[in-house]
Amino acid sequence: MNATGPSETTPAAPRQAVWAVVRSDIGPLLLAATDAGLVNVVFHATDAVRDKALDRLGSRLGTELVEAPDSPLLAEAIRQLAEYFAGRRRAFDVPLDWSLITGFNREVLRELFAGVPFGAVVGYGDLAHRVGQPGAAQAVGMAMGSNPLPVVVPCHRVVERDGGIGGFGGGLETKRKLLALEGVLPEPLF
Template sequence: METVTETLTLGAIETSLGRLLVGATENGVAHLSFKDTPGTRARAVKRAGLPVVDDPGRTAEALAGLADYFAGKSLTFEVPIDWRLTSDVQRKVLTTLYEQVPYGKVVTYGELDRLSGLNVGAQAIGQVMGSNPIPVIVPCHRVVAANGLGGYSGGSGVEVKRWLLTLEGSVPATLDWDPDQGPTAP
């Protein structure tokens, strides 16, 4: 009897936000980092707990989807997701977000709590967004506070969230906004 071992493949893409790192298993995308460095690669591998293999075909669909997203050519990601790095609560909330909050729309933390049917409160939903292992593809940037943008733990913080929401048309562009250039530090 042959033993089947699950593995992780890593791929990267240059975007307006910098070089993004994507990790995929045989089941789908499991990881996305806003940086592609030896350190972020090592953390992705450690977190997944899987051996790394070279299988570019496994990340190709996600990388192509990211390229299209940043070029404004695609409004949805239709890649399989491997939820292994999430708890049951995270999986329920993030699956609801992935499936029910489309490009160009935003939802408050409280509204996402109600949509997911968990009744855990807005603060708990914010914690789930902050621990999302697959940002951009699973669009935690589309979840905002009832009184403003709220926080964002991806990339360089809330300015990345604002930039992504501007790209999607949810936030009006400022005169200096450039889709080919990511957010600049204040």
């Protein structure tokens, strides 16, 4: 269950799950990892958002999450995200735990992760076509909305066919900032 190797079986509850909140150019991010890899990234991780996300994640994983900002399970993800926001990283190669997503959504997100590089964008319909479901543009949008690993699995790179930037779970301003960081959009004036 890493970034490149598929795992289609549902794993047993992880032995360990840890979390930390890190600062970024788009606000605080909650990162959570299991012994299999990074499992969740949550935008706008204020105390209230963090607490709600941790309750939900603990329930979904079937384990208690422990705050551990120095955990080896999180260290590489934290380092790579810092490099990304500093403009020194274009691709993530941390182990990913895909257990929170299944079926069509997992297929779409894996294609996005593997096939849409830094600085590129793809349309919802184009991504649907890539996974062999050319009529499923709306379902691709739903998959983007359920992405448990935003930024690392770059749902911000999925845009509307007519040139609009589309929706985004982290908010449109966050999507604009990420696309500007990757050179797709100009930096906001203010």
